[in-house]
Amino acid sequence: MQITIIYLKDEMLISKINYESWREIQDEYDDYKTSLGPWSTDEVVEYLNDEYINLNPQAEVQVGNLSSGPQKTIMLTFND
Secondary structure, eight states: OEEEEEEESSOEEEEOOOOSSHHHHHHHOTTEEEEEEEEEHHHHHHHHHHHOTTBSSOHHHHHHHHHHSSOSEEEOOBOO
16 A cells, blocks of 8 residues: 655645645645655655654554545644
8 A cells, every 4th residue: 555645734644545646636635735655654654753753643553544444544643
């Protein structure tokens, strides 16, 4: 599975939608800033763990929830 990290103005999302380009993501989200990927689940977990120590629950859990769940995109959650 390939996952894209999507940065919005006030949120971060992870998505398993197979986007053709960043422009397609930009068309979907009005407050789009940038995106990374698509990457493998392991690459996404590694990146998130390296860059965001305040994820809650941990990156493995949030990426796992996306991978195993019916939702195509989820918002990442952080400690305050």
